[in-house]
Amino acid sequence: MTHAAPPPSRRSRPTLSAQDQAAQFRLLADNVPVLIAVFDAHDLTCLFANRRYAAAFGLDEDAILGLTVREVIGEEAAREIEPQVRLLLDQHVSANYERRLLGRDGQVRWIEVNLVPHLSPDRKEVLSAFVLINDITRYREAELAVRESEERMAKFMQASMEGIVFHRDGVITDANPALCELLGLPLSSLVGRQALDLVAAEEVAMVRSVMEAGEETHYETVVIDGQGHRLPVELIVRTLTCQGQHYRMGVVRDLRAQHEAMARIHHLAHHDALTGLLNRNTLMERLRERLARGGEGAALLFIDLDNFKRVNDSLGHLEGDQVLRTVADRLRAGLRAGDLVARFGGDEFVVLLEHVTQRKDVLVVLNALLSVVEVPVRADGRDLSVTPSIGVALYPDHGQTPEDLLQHADTAMYLAKAAGRATYRFFEPAMAATAYADLVLEGELAQALTADEFVLFYQPQVDAQTGQLVGAEALLRWRHPVRGLLTPDAFILVAERHRLMLPLGEWVMREAARQTRLWHDSGVASVPIAVNLSSMQFRLASFSKSVGQILKSAGVPGEWLELELTERMLTEEIERLPELLQTLRSQGLAISIDDFGTGYTALNQLTRLPLDKLKIDQSFVAVLPDDNGAAAITRAMVQMAKGLGLRVGAEGVRNARQWHLLAEWGCDELQGEVIASAMPADEFEAWLARRGRPTLPRIDP
Template identity: 75%
Template sequence: MVAAVPPVPGRPLPSAEDQAAQFRLLADNVPVLIAVFDAVDRTCRFANRQYARSFGLDEAQVIGRTFAEIIGEEAALEIEPHIERVLNERVHVSYERRLERRDGTPHWIEVNLIPHLAPGTGQVQSTFVLISDITRFREAERAARESEDRLAKFMDASMEGIVFHRDGIITDVNPTLCALVGYSLEELVGRPALSMVAPDQVETVRAVMEAGKETRYQTAVLHCDGDRIAVEFIVRTLWRNGERLRMTIVRDMRAHLDALARIQHLAEHDPLTGLLNRATFMEQLRERLSRPQATRAALLFIDLDNFKRVNDSLGHLEGDQVLRTVSERLRGGLRASDLVARFGGDEFVVLLEDVHQRKDVQTVLNALLSVVEVPVQAEGLDLSVTPSIGVAMYPEHGDTPEELLQHADTAMYLAKTAGRATYRFFERAMAESAYADLVLEGELAQALTADEFVLFYQPQVDAKSGELVGAEALLRWRHPQRGLLAPDAFIAVAERHRLMLPLGEWVMYEAARQARDWHERGVAAVPIAVNLSSMQFRLTSFAKSVAHVLKTAGVPGEWLELELTERMLTDEIDRLPELLRTLRAQGLAISIDDFGTGFTALNQLTRLPLDKLKIDQSFVAVLPEDGGAAAITRAVVQMAKGLGMRVGAEGVRNERQWRLLADWGCDELQGEVIASAMPAAEFEAWLLDRDRPLFPSIDS
């Protein structure tokens, strides 16, 4: 049974006993079960250790036993046909069997039956039995099949296209990919993978394929009808059916890119009119003025006359329609190259470039006056809306965006004092003797000493329960001749002439005093939010002035909340973290008002100790119809929650908006659906008139 070994000169041949021992050592240490059975009586003539132990015996115990005695009658009957074939046909027979171990787990063996033929006669003397455990291989095959099945099911179910290719030739695709490019499976298999790629993207994709990179990148493919489809490729290398293939996941990016473009548009444009917003206009104005080839230009500041009457008499919805109509007329009266923006409220700003003479600007101004003055339909009425326009020329009236804007604003106010529905060019004399500003400045100074200012309070409620959680203090001026004025009628002048400092301190003190009064009388134990001006906030002694107000009013800081604008965060970024920490150490809560309309960088929010974001009402106003505003609002809520801040929303007008904002995770709401801003006495009466939460639970 062991091949003869040629003798080595000078070395004696091994004895038969040595050869037998060597064979036994070899047989007992190979990972195979070995046995030899007599062809006539089927008794075992030899077995290695592994074979004997697999049946619970040792080598001596199996010798002389029959095949059936060793493996059992049932198993012997099962494999008897294989033995008969070896004996009758004198051929090597191989087969597999599935067995169960004592613990019930399956395993597979491969059995090889090899006939030993007698010399001369060719009769089968005995049968060699070689048994190998192939469980590991069968498990691997099963795992591979299951993996292949899972991959096939994944390909069929995936909402993204999948392409397999070998050496650049497509071998398989899934139904989603077929639907994406408009070809059938049969049409795609066998084609070059690059044939689907847009021509201008072929070299980029080819470079990735040749480099064998596993990466992801944006590119484009072509539909069968020639349409270009923006996609993302996610490229991987894997083995499938024993072959090394490249797999590319093809993700349709059209909806995603459209959404990004919509969000970008909303970030740069006024959501109501679609015009540029203030931030984008100022950025583009600065860029255009900084060009070496910048030409003479005109900046127009447009304010609608008596627009407040439209809102007060017909409501904000009709007022919004008027603003949209005016914006469309402005765009229609300008060149495509001119910039036009809505700065907020009823204020619009226009940049006319490449104007050589003043009369060129006057032609445009007269055209704008004509188109804007055309009556606007609202609730069946013809409303006549007129503009007052101020003009500042570049570079005569200023060479920076801020200077031009200020001078155009000044000229606009002069147009209003001149009778409205007209325009005025800025003149240097205006800067020296702006009559309207001087008059208003004097009136503001007198109003402070004459106690003409008053705070109105608007409730802030829990978005889920409707319970009162705070109030926002809103400044009003009881003007002796002009009646009750909102801040937009005088704040700009107060800011320009530094009257905002004493006025802002008065607002903080009055809000603190009112909070103390309500706490002591048990009317409303909630904090009052106060809007800060940029001028106040820029004071190096601002934190000390706040501490002085709290001490004078006799209230803890927890009874006040300070509302900043995004612009303040940008302007004061260097000193902001320390200042906010100082204010919060005094117990005050800090929130960002009108969030979403300013310049705040997201990395700033992560570094600042803030308590709350208040979503700007321009986004809330168009909910739920405006999908872009809804997307931004939800994103702001999720971002604020991720940063551990509360979220408030202003300008909530109806229950539908309330429920929507509450479902998105907004914490606090304020707006007309709850209550308008009102004097302190009316606020108290409004509260005391209720013996239950302000509104039924939003969950009810």
């Protein structure tokens, strides 16, 4: 019988001694990233500790043996963990907890502790307790950072005055109270709703394209509130990641006030601030458009109120302004649909009559205007008789350009005044003799330049916050040998029409440079002088070179002069403006925009031009603080200029209330009667000497 061969014997493994096993266990225990210790269950003395555990308490693995829990971790920590220790000893179950550990190095760590009982074979007695500790500091710090970030975000959302919305895949997940208030909807009706449901129908396609592209951008759109009202808003959208999920955050800015302010600015750019009628520039633009179409006839009426200066002189400008508003209302009422009426300035009005084929058509309107304007006006408790003198120029008989029609209507108006006032006159070719008067004035202007009849007056400009002198504006005056002291209104149009503004403008700049050099050298005032420019000067190709020569001749650095441009000049020269203005600024000159708010400046132009200052037109300042519309626009212009990094000046400040209000809004510089009127250089020096330490005006109760 054959027996199967026994299986080959395996090679026997060597048996480790207890000492080797202990060494192997020690090696393993000392190299795991866990703190390990064993404590006797009866007296809570340490039976074993790996290197990491012992080092955590400033000991080594030999010195820690035999020490009690209290001796190792400290009295306070021992009291803290006593409930978990009792649970292990009394109920023979594991205990898990987290606590702060103050190491011997002074650093606070967060640890996760597992207490595991070592039971007797009959499981009736706890022989020892195994302690396993993991350092969870970085996890706790990460959790804390997330929690703090969430708390900061929540507080920011609660505190933000602008609406904030979060959505994921187009579904709203959260919104702040400001957005709920803006939309008039509770949070509960927003969360879970499609974000596009809140967008106006015509805007949905555009907003959806931005959402799908995931762009981080900003744009304007329209949303619908809870009552179905359309709200213009600006959306600033960003993509955020939270817990692995991508969210879109939108900051929603209400643009209603901004749009209203812009509409107001646009309205005021085309309308007279006092009467609400079209302003001069707008009517001239409409007239150019009308004449460019040709076709049937039209009539231009130039209206001047008789003896209006007496109203201002006797009752004051406030009552005079009320008379002008009343006359403006009556002119509107006396015109036909489609006719245009504008205030040209002061007490002058211009009317454009459409669809005029015969003089009798004009006569109907003229008689209506005379009858309604002649009705007494109530002012200062009295009835005032205000009458108009009207000049009429017909298109195409009396001119085919706006300038010719306006000049001829103006000429006819003066003849109406000469005829006894309260009447009208049609232009006749013989009236062209008025051109002779222009010719005479032109000759007088040319002679005045050589006879040294021109003089500069200076109006102080002060810091709005301190009242300290910061500059002066040079204003041209003509000491006419017969007519006395004349302001530019009396001759500037003739000067521009006959190109006398070129030598006159150059004289103004040279004289201002000479005066500022004198004041600096004598210590009277070390402030820049602002000079008004004409568009004729500005259009010269050699203008910047001419300015440089004037500065060099006077020995004056550019920083001592400031050039003031009108808004219309920005429009006319926009193609070459940035380069020209940059050249002037490179010479040290500051550039400001005068009479801001009444012209045609597009706001995007301001961001492209190298400017230093905006000067708010005095028509806005004059009605502060009583005119809420003007106040809103003025404040908006100040904030806009500040946002563009420009200084802001205001002209025509007449009282302390206006001063304080403009200063509160952030206006930098002020000038006007409340400070001082324009005056010759010697009077300016005397005023400055008398003024002493600058103070802000008090507001009378």
